[in-house]
Amino acid sequence: MFVEGEAGAPPRIVQRPYSVASPPAVAGSDGYEMYVRLVEGGLFTPLLWRLPLGHRMRMIGPKGKFTLEPDDDRTHLYISSGTGNAPFVAMMRQLLVDGAPRRTIFLNGVSYERDLGYRELIEGWERDGGYPVTFIPTVSRPTAPENEGWTGRTGRVESIVAPVLDELSLTPADTIAYICGNPDMIIAAEETLLARGFREEQVKKELYWPKGKEPGGPGGTE
Numbered sequence: 001m002f003v004e005g006e007a008g009a010p011p012r013i014v015q016r017p018y019s020v021a022s023p024p025a026v027a028g029s030d031g032y033e034m035y036v037r038l039v040e041g042g043l044f045t046p047l048l049w050r051l052p053l054g055h056r057m058r059m060i061g062p063k064g065k066f067t068l069e070p071d072d073d074r075t076h077l078y079i080s081s082g083t084g085n086a087p088f089v090a091m092m093r094q095l096l097v098d099g100a101p102r103r104t105i106f107l108n109g110v111s112y113e114r115d116l117g118y119r120e121l122i123e124g125w126e127r128d129g130g131y132p133v134t135f136i137p138t139v140s141r142p143t144a145p146e147n148e149g150w151t152g153r154t155g156r157v158e159s160i161v162a163p164v165l166d167e168l169s170l171t172p173a174d175t176i177a178y179i180c181g182n183p184d185m186i187i188a189a190e191e192t193l194l195a196r197g198f199r200e201e202q203v204k205k206e207l208y209w210p211k212g213k214e215p216g217g218p219g220g221t222e
């Protein structure tokens, strides 16, 4: 997505990539849904947050290679941190449209419970069987006041990959993994999977930023 710089400042175009959370099937009728987090100290998102509703923006795409394998009857292990759950929501929504949902184990890690995006949708599917998904959220700051009352898993999402593989008997023979979000999380989760015998082509990855890059640092895609 593109947004122009602020009024009064010299004009500039700022560009950032985003996952699409809506299914391709509705792009022609409903457009695209995105799940974006405000990054304090970032460049694009503070500008985006200041735009009035209805402001026009330019978008190119969609493009990318983080896509489902066709006709794959393996269990799908989705691992995400923060807004990295967006492409998995799109994938499940599209598979529902196609009438071909796939058995899914969905791990999503956040700092605070309130950041669990799409929770109602996914838990609703899990509860009523609308999609064959087992949702396993985890919070990394269980002692924070914001997480008071949280009774689910704790720790970063990469730390629960191995226990979940064991508990649910997920093996490389019948599982494909997709990982999306924070690069450090992706590297750690992939290491666990490879150590369990997953082949590299069984671990698909979408890094939201280059490893080691902090907000406001050099190397943005302006």
Ligand SMILES: Cc1cc2nc3c(=O)[nH]c(=O)nc-3n(C[C@H](O)[C@H](O)[C@H](O)COP(=O)(O)OP(=O)(O)OC[C@H]3O[C@@H](n4cnc5c(N)ncnc54)[C@H](O)[C@@H]3O)c2cc1C
Residues within 6 Å of the ligand: 016, 017, 018, 019, 020, 034, 035, 036, 037, 038, 039, 041, 042, 043, 044, 045, 046, 082, 083, 084, 086, 206, 207, 208, 209, 210, 212, 213, 214, 215, 216, 217, 220, 221
């Ligand atoms: C293929 C791809 C898909 C992406 N999809 C999404 C998406 O669906 N939703 C989304 O919110 N972002 C997504 N991003 C990240 C997005 O492109 C921007 O980097 C992000 O919105 C921050 O932009 P900024 O200009 O405000 O911050 P910048 O000045 O560019 O600072 C970037 C820094 O902010 C931090 N950061 C970036 N993204 C996040 C995030 N999502 N959560 C926490 N910290 C972050 C990292 O430290 C990163 O180095 C995606 C990135 C890629 C490469």
